[in-house]
Amino acid sequence: MLGLFFVSRGAILPPVPITFQTAQFEGPLDLLLQLVEKEELEISEVSLAIVADQFVQYVKEGQGKIAPEELADFLVIAAKLVYMKSKLLLPSLVDDALEEGPDLATQLRLYQQFVAASRTVNGMWESDQVSFPRERRTVRQLEPSFVPPRDLTTTAMRELMQAVITRLTPIIKLPQAAMQRVMTIQDKIASLAQKLRTHASFRFSSVLRQAKDKGERVVSFLALLELVKQRVVKVAQTDLFDDIDVAAHELDRLADLQLEFV
Amino acid sequence: MTMKISNDNIQISNKILSILFAGARPFSIRRLGELCEASTKDVEEAMRVLETQLENLPLMLQTSGNDVQLVTRPEYVDIVKQVVRDEMAGELSRPSLETLTILAYRGPLTRPELEQIRGVHSSLILRNLMLRGLVEEKEDARLGQPTYAVTFAFIQHLGLKSLEELPDYESLRGHEHVVDVLKEMEEEAEAKEKTQEASV
Amino acid sequence: MTMKISNDNIQISNKILSILFAGARPFSIRRLGELCEASTKDVEEAMRVLETQLENLPLMLQTSGNDVQLVTRPEYVDIVKQVVRDEMAGELSRPSLETLTILAYRGPLTRPELEQIRGVHSSLILRNLMLRGLVEEKEDARLGQPTYAVTFAFIQHLGLKSLEELPDYESLRGHEHVVDVLKEMEEEAEAKEKTQEASV
Numbered sequence: 207m208l209g210l211f212f213v214s215r216g217a218i219l220p221p222v223p224i225t226f227q228t229a230q231f232e233g234p235l236d237l238l239l240q241l242v243e244k245e246e247l248e249i250s251e252v253s254l255a256i257v258a259d260q261f262v263q264y265v266k267e268g269q270g271k272i273a274p275e276e277l278a279d280f281l282v283i284a285a286k287l288v289y290m291k292s293k294l295l296l297p298s299l300v301d302d303a304l305e306e307g308p309d310l311a312t313q314l315r316l317y318q319q320f321v322a323a324s325r326t327v328n329g330m331w332e333s334d335q336v337s338f339p340r341e342r343r344t345v346r347q348l349e350p351s352f353v354p355p356r357d358l359t360t361t362a363m364r365e366l367m368q369a370v371i372t373r374l375t376p377i378i379k380l381p382q383a384a385m386q387r388v389m390t391i392q393d394k395i396a397s398l399a400q401k402l403r404t405h406a407s408f409r410f411s412s413v414l415r416q417a418k419d420k421g422e423r424v425v426s427f428l429a430l431l432e433l434v435k436q437r438v439v440k441v442a443q444t445d446l447f448d449d450i451d452v453a454a455h456e457l458d459r460l461a462d463l464q465l466e467f468v
Numbered sequence: 469m470t471m472k473i474s475n476d477n478i479q480i481s482n483k484i485l486s487i488l489f490a491g492a493r494p495f496s497i498r499r500l501g502e503l504c505e506a507s508t509k510d511v512e513e514a515m516r517v518l519e520t521q522l523e524n525l526p527l528m529l530q531t532s533g534n535d536v537q538l539v540t541r542p543e544y545v546d547i548v549k550q551v552v553r554d555e556m557a558g559e560l561s562r563p564s565l566e567t568l569t570i571l572a573y574r575g576p577l578t579r580p581e582l583e584q585i586r587g588v589h590s591s592l593i594l595r596n597l598m599l600r601g602l603v604e605e606k607e608d609a610r611l612g613q614p615t616y617a618v619t620f621a622f623i624q625h626l627g628l629k630s631l632e633e634l635p636d637y638e639s640l641r642g643h644e645h646v647v648d649v650l651k652e653m654e655e656e657a658e659a660k661e662k663t664q665e666a667s668v
Numbered sequence: 669m670t671m672k673i674s675n676d677n678i679q680i681s682n683k684i685l686s687i688l689f690a691g692a693r694p695f696s697i698r699r700l701g702e703l704c705e706a707s708t709k710d711v712e713e714a715m716r717v718l719e720t721q722l723e724n725l726p727l728m729l730q731t732s733g734n735d736v737q738l739v740t741r742p743e744y745v746d747i748v749k750q751v752v753r754d755e756m757a758g759e760l761s762r763p764s765l766e767t768l769t770i771l772a773y774r775g776p777l778t779r780p781e782l783e784q785i786r787g788v789h790s791s792l793i794l795r796n797l798m799l800r801g802l803v804e805e806k807e808d809a810r811l812g813q814p815t816y817a818v819t820f821a822f823i824q825h826l827g828l829k830s831l832e833e834l835p836d837y838e839s840l841r842g843h844e845h846v847v848d849v850l851k852e853m854e855e856e857a858e859a860k861e862k863t864q865e866a867s868v
Contacts, residue, residue: 232762233788279788308784316785319840324762324769326835327826331760335742335827337730338752339820340692341492342595352601354625355560355568363626364635366569370585374645376791486726486744491751492692503750525721526686544686550703551691589801589819592693 233276234283235317237264242314249315255294258287285427286310292431407453410441480506480514481521488529488538496534556600567593568602568618572631573640576606576615584653585646611657680706681714681721688729688738694820697734730823731830733776733806737820742827756802756825763793768802768818772831773840776806776815 231237241260247253265272265280272280290310401408413426430452433439440455483504487495495503501511515529515536522528526544530537540548560568563586570585571577583590594616597603602622606615623631631637640646683704688695695703701711715729715736722728726744730737740748760768770785771777783790794816797803802822806815823831831837 232766233786235787236762275789275792283787313784313787317787320766320770320773320785323773323834323836323840324765327769327772328760328765330826330828331765333827334745336745336749336754336756337728337739337742337824337827338490338745338748338754339737339739339824340489340689341752342592342692351556351599352619352621352625353556354600354602354622355565358560358565358568358626360626360628360634362565363569363572364640366566367573367636367640370566370570371640371643371645373587374585374649482726483744483747486740486748487751489689489727489738490740490748495751503747521725526682527689540686540690544683547683547703548686548690551687555691583799587795588798588804589821591801 231264234265234280235314236321237261237280238283238287238310238314239318239321249311249318251290251309251311252294254287254310254314255291258291261287283310285431288431289427407451410450410452413452480504480510481517484511484514485518485521485538488536492538494532494535494537497536498534500536555596563588563590564593564597568597568622571603571616572618572622572634573637574646575617575631576608577617578610578613578615580613581610581650581653582616584649680704680710681717684711684714685718685738688736694732694735694737697736700736728829730820730828732820732823733817735820739824745827754825756800756821764797764802767793767797768822771803771816772818772822772834773837775817776808776810777817778810778813778815780813782816 231240238254238257238261241257241264242249242253245253245257247256262284265284287310401413410430413430430439430441434441437455440453442451442453484500487500487503497508497511497515500506501508504511504514506514519529526541527538528541530539567582567586567590570582574585577585579590579594582594594603598605598616601619603616604619606617608615618631623629626634628634634640684700687700687703697708697711697715700706701708704711704714706714719729726741727738728741730739766786767782767790770782774781774785779790779794782794794803798805798816802819803816804819806817808815818831826834828834834840
């Protein structure tokens with residue numbers, strides 16, 4: 207489990223046994239909300255840190271049930287949760303990428319409100335209160351006529367058809383694209399390991415600086431946590447608020463590293 | 469007592485108005501009576517009430533034999549004509565042109581198939597294209613759905629002898645993305661059928 | 669003087685009613701103004717007049733954004749259903765419901781904005797809802813992205829006059845968290861744009 211490493215360094219959080227049986231969940235926020243509500247907790251930074259391990263466990267166990275195009279979203283939330291938990295234990299740990307945007311607790315509270323509202327909307331949807339527009343049948347009784355578009359050429363039609371096909375591309379390719387996003391974690395781990403082979407140790411901030419976007423920084427962080435967990439690397443901090451030094455630990459373990467997230 | 473009867477009439481009159489409005493076609497007085505659970509006499513009485521209610525509005529009841537229909541008053545014919553003319557003769561919107569093109573390259577298609585390719589609900593657009601004589605319903609249905617194709621008049625208007633003369637006809641018609649998205653839909657439909665069979 | 673203005677309004681209101689009736693589809697306030705040769709302000713004023721005139725009839729104006737359509741009042745559902753098929757019937761899955769709710773309260777939204785609230789990739793669910801005619805792409809893009817909103821068909825199935833009638837509409841629509849989330853995204857996008865400009 208991703209979170210275990212931090213717990214072992216002196217847990218300030220009560221351990222929560224994973225007893226919550228697999229329920230239906232629709233997305234990462236839905237799962238997170240269910241976990242928090244199950245523990246009868248208010249949504250807060252602390253309560254999210256408490257359910258972090260359960261969340262990670264669920265994602266690992268539920269991978270088969272999670273649609274491939276959604277897996278990356280689960281991973282992003284998992285990274286945020288692990289990060290929040292790490293911060294409670296290691297206050298100097300600050301990652302701009304994971305600090306960016308609204309905090310997870312705020313996001314989840316908002317989501318919770320819309321889930322509540324959606325139940326009301328469902329009630330309205332299923333109640334029989336429907337209004338109707340006028341059926342457009344009368345127009346059909348008009349004389350059938352032939353009114354062609356003025357400037358439509360066959361060349362323009364070819365372009366229109368090509369545009370339609372282009373628009374279909376992401377729909378067809380979506381699952382593959384999502385898998386690629388997930389695969390980048392594996393790539394990232396490989397590149398971190400490569401760096402360790404050539405540098406023996408490096409500062410984590412240098413990795414983050416190279417990241418092209420927020421997503422990649424999240425992935426870098428997740429990759430680092432995975433390497434720490436698998437004892438491939440050691441991390442050290444000389445002083446509070448210092449950068450994290452990453453050093454090789456048992457690099458040979460890398461060969462048979464089983465990636466539980468990929 | 470009188471009060472109550474008159475209230476009932478208003479009720480029936482409103483029922484009638486809602487039917488005539490939404491149904492948008494002539495209804496016989498007998499049929500209106502059935503739908504409103506009222507006698508012919510009550511319906512006729514309610515129609516008189518309705519006429520008074522519509523007095524200051526641009527709508528009126530038009531009767532022809534035993535049939536009654538809700539129509540706009542003749543004074544408004546010019547403005548209504550313009551609305552209809554707009555729809556008929558105005559330039560086709562891009563979504564309409566796109567629909568027409570898809571049916572030309574890939575037709576005949578059922579409405580769900582067309583929608584799967586466009587990614588958008590398309591019943592209004594189809595109706596409009598049919599109204600303009602550009603698209604027609606074909607006799608051969610598929611999966612219990614009618615299929616649609618462009619009309620011969622439209623093909624002629626393009627100056628073509630047949631649709632195969634469209635540029636890149638073969639490659640665009642058989643493009644893998646179009647084929648894939650239709651196949652995906654078919655599989656979903658089959659899976660759905662199986663679940664329904666299983667649950668019966 | 670006052671008399672004349674009010675008379676003019678009644679005229680416009682009747683023109684509007686005949687257009688909405690004959691067109692049998694939603695019209696934008698701008699288009700109504702063009703057809704009636706009146707200003708947007710006059711059209712809006714005339715719509716208020718119309719609402720009063722329709723008060724005792726089974727019809728009402730339904731609005732969504734800048735569009736307006738004439739529909740039956742939800743109380744008449746049972747009687748109208750006898751003559752018109754309710755095409756929207758059927759259950760909504762949880763992701764559909766969640767997406768529709770967010771778009772109903774907060775729309776039009778771009779896909780990234782919607783995903784920020786749902787926390788999950790939403791292009792497939794959006795496509796699905798567009799196929800069912802419950803969601804549509806709006807003409808106004810934001811930050812170079814198309815925006816999405818619920819359709820009249822969805823509002824009709826809820827039996828609402830407009831989305832503002834949704835419970836807690838004001839608080840959920842203008843909720844500080846939504847505003848915050850969206851504001852941050854906008855700032856991020858702007859910052860990104862600037863970096864891109866700088867790097868060109």
